[in-house]
Amino acid sequence: MFPVAQAAAPLPTTFWADANGSATLWIKIAITLALGFALIFALLVAPVAARRPIVTGITFLAGLFYVLKWLYPEPIARKGGDGQLPRNAAEGFSFWLSDAQSVVTPVSNVIVALLIGLGLANLLKIHLTRLLKAQKDWGYSLVLLVCMVTFVIFGYWDWITRQGPAGAAMQASRETWGFPQYANDLLFDGLLQNMEAAMFSVVAFYILSAAYRAFRARSVEASILLVTALIVMVSLLGVVTLVDDQTIGRFLVLGPGAQAIAVLAILGMAGGTLLFFRSAGNRTLAAASGVGVLVALVAFILVFRGVALPGLPSDPPVPPGSFANNFRITEIAAWIQKNLQTPAIRGIDFGVGVGLLAMGLRLWLSLEKTGGNV
């Protein structure tokens, strides 16, 4: 079963690597089929007390393959189909595992495909019952069943007509299409795909209503969340980041006096806004702070925009090595993403990974008692 170095002609294969259509492959398929049915029968007649150990054993063996595949060193220098031979039994086992992958994968694919039938059966049972007994919402069940049957019929009709030489021509051009192709195209590409895209688009509306409802600065943490989210969102607006870069660039080329006015204007706007929100019903204070903000804003605009100062370039860039780059919105947003967001996600990912590992281990070793037993 574990081949060691052998004579090369004909090239030996592992247990899994029989040639397609060979007699040994058919024999193995027949034996496996018989064993499978025998196992099902044995499970059915087995006493109830024996079922748990059997299921535990099968679970363990099934998981053991993947654990070994992960743990056991792989034949890294092996080229597929090249006839290279393992040097010893240990390496032979790695060849065996490697070859087994191409058999085990389709097995699990087949099981997944069979389960589609189970889902269909469940759908039909529920909706046919509702329809035939005219229960609540039977209209929706009727729509579902009609759609299901229609899609199945036209899907298969299209597939069947594409088999054979005509299929390649249909694939290349629509000129050879017939009614089933057009119908299938209308149903799948015209209806289903667009409905899915529409449902995904609905998320945009829900994001807006959720943000409007939930993004409130109710606490310090919420305020921090709000400010960082706004910075990241603003950094995606190319127009705003361009204006921001130009503003910083201009600030750097202004004279000291103009720079002082600009800084005071920014501080004035921030302070005035804060004062406005904390005026607590004092109308005089609220009015004064509002006027102050406006004055600061006008000063800011006059200093930076719209006033052509002699000799001042219109859109001076921010020099690449300048400290002022740290005040660009794009840089701040990149810093937030790189130094706050990424480590936080990474930390949560570590925890989730460890949790998943433990959960998988419990399932593999059947330590998990399902059913929420207390």
Next chain:
Amino acid sequence: MAKVYAPRRGLADRLQSIPKPVLYLILTLATAIPLFFDVPVPNQPVQESVDFYNNLMALKPGDRVLLASDWTNSTRGESSGEFDALVRILMRRGIKVAIYTTADAQGPQVARNEMTRMIDQEVREGRPAYRLFEDYTVLGFFPNSENTTSSIDTDIRAAFAGKKDYPPGQPPRECLQSPVFQGVESVADFKYLIVCSGTKTTEIAIERIKKVPMMFMVTGVMAPETRNYYSSGQIKGLVGGVKGVYDLETLMSKDFPGMTNKGKGSAYYLSLHFALTLLILVVILGNVAMFLAGKRTR
């Protein structure tokens, strides 16, 4: 009968309870109207998009990449633009590509349709057509993404064995006989594995593919999580969402002058601007309203 007087709703209450239909209508207009205007928006590509682009441009004609096209029309707003930009670059650089899907059975057909559309566009501009089977091949759909991806890393020829493609004018042929797979014994013989995905297949690729460098193209909402893998060096480039597509198109406009470089990134970026602006305004409005309401009750 006594009248019930409803308390007058102040500005704060009205601002905090804007009807959802009004918000949705404004969003619809804000995102739909810009689609009719072709306005170039200033853009600074992010480093991850620049790395993605530079890695592709460093490839030589005749090199090959493996492309996992794990998206369908539900995420076409972003993924379609990413796929188009990628395929444009590959075709113009003469890079062969093998396309497979593990996420959705519709994936291969969606990929074929997009390839056909992009090839037609290149042909209209006088460049040679990319030939199915010779320059690119579509391997089809593989259910059970985990096992398939493990198989690809272990033995790519076994993983793709039996899959057929439909070269025009010929009967269906095994994809492994395609020139795209000539000399390919392992996934390491591809220069890159590029995953264009709107699903978790990116994580599955990270977990199971060890032998070939990877680059990802993901939707905007997946970008923050995927950025982890970029910053740790596990992937060599990342394109995230409409912004990422626009970054690629911006970079392409410098290296491919006189060719069509604008695609869905350019078409949607202005809408993204307006949508984000609306979102920011609505958030600020909600907070101002909350503040005013709180002030009133004090």
Next chain:
Amino acid sequence: MGQQYLDTGWIGIAITLLVIAFVLINIARAKGGKELFIRRIGGLNAIDEAVGRATELGKPVFMVPGLSDSINAKSMQAINIFAYVSRVASRFSNPIMVCCYNASILAVAQEVIRDVYQQEGAVEKYDPDSVRFISDRQFAFAASTSGLILREQAAAVFLLGEFYAESLILAETANSIGAIQVASSTELTQTPFFIAACDYVLIGDEFYAASAYLTRQPVLVGSLVGQDWGKLLLMGLVAAGILANTVQLTPAADVRSTYKEEKLDEARPLQREETAFSHLLTPYRDKIVEDFKKTVIRDKDPNAAKKESK
């Protein structure tokens, strides 16, 4: 083979085996009767409250175990939590509905929930159609489940498992009818959407802690403590890595050779990928394959291996 194994990612396997050992050790400790502490998790405390509210309103409890493509650890964990929810609901004779994305999850969920009703002696209250397959198309599933939540006017909605773009659709739909929601997505990108729309959210591995928290089974609690030891190990590695890289990447620490044993013409600072930790965590795969090829002659001659074995 030993050298190859040591050089091709032994550290990852070693850490994994250590974490497994921590889990198994703590399971043994818990089974031995040791009391192990778990901190309070708000979302899980709210389960009883949510089901109670649904009972008062006479409305069903909705459960969605995520959109896993097949039965896996995430969907199993969701089903385990739903088993607890169903147990509480069965005691109050509250109707439930479990919407499954995949037929394998359907099969397991049906068995588990029927068992729960049997254990509670309420088999006659169990409606087999309450655990149903909806669709394996993401947005068809979202549309159908949203419709069900709206038509049935669910009072409590539990969204636990793998959720993607449809997470906000489901959460906002439930929010619009005032349902109390407990949610968790194993996809971190969807967690912010749940936080914006749901009442209680389990973040990250609080989801995996849920079954231990609810049932207090020794195996599960021990496993949870083992996970925490594993996280401490990872934190220690991160701290060690920070220190080591800080020292090695200091501009003043010029080197004349790297871990790839290249001799440099002139001293220069180490690159990030040349530090000790980078070498530990990122094996030089190309070098290993080249060394392997040099030490073992593998040409096209099929008799080469036979000659070599002699």
